[in-house]
Amino acid sequence: MDKWVLIDGNSIIYRAFFAMPQLTNSSGLHTNAVYGFTTMLLKLLEEEKPTHMLVAFDAGKVTFRHEGYAEYKGGREKTPPELSEQFPVLKELLRSFGIAQYELSGFEADDIIGTLSRIADESGIETVVVSGDKDMLQLASDHVTIALTRKGVTDVERYDPAQIQERYGLTPLQIIDLKGLMGDTSDNIPGIPGVGEKTALKLLHEFGSVEGVLANTSEIKGKMKEKVEAHQEDALMSKKLATIYREVPLENKADELVYNGYDGAVLGDMFRKLEFKSLIERLDLPEAGGAAADADLAEANYAVMAAGDLTADALSALLANSESFYLEAIGDNPHQAKVIGLAVASGDRIAVLSYDDLMGGKLSTPIRSWLEDAKAPKKGYDLHKAELALSWLGIELRGVTFDALLAAYLLDPTETSQTLAALIQRHRLAAIQTDETVYGKGAKFQVPGAEVLAAHLAAKADAVRRLVPLLTEELEKGHMSKLCYELEQPLAVVLAGMEKQGIKVNADVLQDLGAELEKNVAQYMSDIYAHAGMEFNINSPRQLGEVLFEKLGLPAWKKTKTGYSTDAEVLEKLEPYHEIVKLILHYRQLAKLQSTYVEGLLKEIRRDTGKVHTFYRQTIAATGRLSSQFPNLQNIPIRLEEGRRIRKAFVPSEPGWHILAADYSQIELRVLAHISGDEKMKQAFIDDTDIHTKTAMDVFGVTADQVDANMRRQAKAVNFGIVYGISGFGLANNLGIARKDAEMFIAQYFEVFQGVRAYMDNIVAQARNDGYVTTLLERRRYLPDIKASNFNLRSFAERTAMNTPIQGTAADIIKLAMVNMDKELRERGLRSRMLLQVHDELVFEVPAEELELMKTLLPQVMEGALKLDVPLKADVSYGDNWYEAK
DNA sequence: CTTCTCACG
């Protein structure tokens, strides 16, 4: 069975260019559009398995369409040079793939594809047309489906005639009439002025075609009638321009479209030229010239010393002059990670010890005492994980002086891969093997034999050693040395302490709650089945969508890329239509509690201690916040009472102790008041007024007692919006009001808080100028998209520029408070323990006799963490469990 | 392994 795939080259490369972030190879060639195009090709090859394939291009500037209408495609912006330079590259890439390409002077890509799809259709050959242009829908038929790009490049939506009917209520050929009426600004096709998609569809549903509309103008009312009558000629010409010409002389071309797959070596060479390294790996393409794979790998200018090569004294001597340290622990969860070895580099020797060497034998004593010696300096990589993994072996890691992972994170917190291999590559140092190469991944993961493993661990210790001076210098240049050595590194130790300590979770409380939930979930389930008239999996959005929108016929208005959206926003809008909707919302709420918080949390409780030990990741969030994993203890329910009860299970680990919690009040807005210097906002916090009420008063121009609940709610949403980097659309969406009204609120807000407006303008300008923004403690985030020509990318970067200094400074502040508080506890010899951090909240367990002291000490330390132009405020609460501490 | 949904600040 033949299968043809016909691609509108111009349309897709444009799409790819605007959808992909800036990307260049090391010689400065822009490659983003070609990269995007390539990912789309790969997806098509995999999904469609075509026997024939063609990429069609527009040729030259003038086509037959210009003969009747010289202004066709006039007024278009010039193609950006960053894109033009990629056309020849794309054509070369297609040759490397072995994919046919075609262009014919006087015709557009549309016409070539239109003709070939007609030929395919006439022979009954299944064909997919790929484009970003809706006009292509006119080509759909029983054998021809149209894949239109939606978001990005690889996300496409397929249309056959039935789907076009469903979406527009039109046949494929009527798509031409649609454009005839609407016109198309991008092609400079006029259509009828004032007729957009809505009106055009209405007219077509009534009269069937452009000609039908023109013949029945008497039945059209008001202004619309005048417009249609005045622009009859335009409509007819527009229809003609929009019609794809399907008789291009292309007979007997089919053989040239045959696709036989690509030659890995040829494609590999092309990808190397473009530096598409991830794709080389993904397709497992051969290395250049077959061999020489290891040519770039660093040559070991050190001797790997295994246990057999070392005496205890020799090891001690080496450790005394250590330059770097690397500990390998397998597994993502450091509390369960298996230590398989470690390496210490010193001059031309790198000692590599196994787990067994660490746990017993002649070398165990020297290595353990070195690890635990706070005076023995250690420069390493991910020592937070190392500290935890070792601690479960009864070894306390001390004396960390430099962590390459933390440094790398500070230097670029948005970088997703901070592995040693990636860091080495980014710094253009001689390469080391990736973990994936050495261990494999997924089901194929396997620890290699002792010798190979030793070589790899030694290479990593050596990599750390080579990175340290570079990272140190970059931190210095970025003014982040203090942030690294005095905040993040000490914090890593505090976090490890919290994680080792863990928090006690009462399994009985969870089990009781679970039993209750189970009953209720079952009840909801049967009620939902009764209303639906059938049983189905409510947890499956797909099945739920079918029941709601097809079986029950509820109105569908929001779609995901795979089907109907059934999220809470959709369901809330559907509530008035059917009783089942409310039941589903409740079911969802309870099922979430049951699976994630009752069952999920129960699985994390250690049988021996009854505690859960989360892991705070310090190098994930782009803003400087922490994140929490295994389990995530930063998203335990609180907003709704049913869920909040989960917190009753979090209890002190010792009898008679209490849970004490303190959270910063409005920390982000206080930070904003400080960094913007807005006098009005500063004064509001100095007077300790309710900021949302104050905002409502100023924005609505009323007195305090005139602010009702709704005004305060709206003001609160505006304040949130300000912190997020406000947009009219976002605020409108959040408040469920018209965008115009939202924009009015924002304008009014900026009228009042002029300092805030100035800050927002300045920070975006600063980001454009420097390429990055910073927090008060000089934490940095780069925003490469701030200059993007793509509106979406640029807007996103602008909002990020506004938000990151605020969210990031708040993160700085609570981190300072944590380090200071830890110090206070130790210096005062208190037994109280810090257990959790939830972005603006700290949770402790405290013995009864320390409660009074802690109730004043904790807020004092939190409020004094950083001196701002406005006071910081922390509210304390306590109880017998986390629920009571509210 | 990705997608959807939903929990938190």
Add this chain to the structure above:
DNA sequence: ACGTACGTGAGAAGT
């Protein structure tokens, strides 16, 4: 005109 709020992690489905 474009199409969005900022930052995370986890469970269940379905490929």
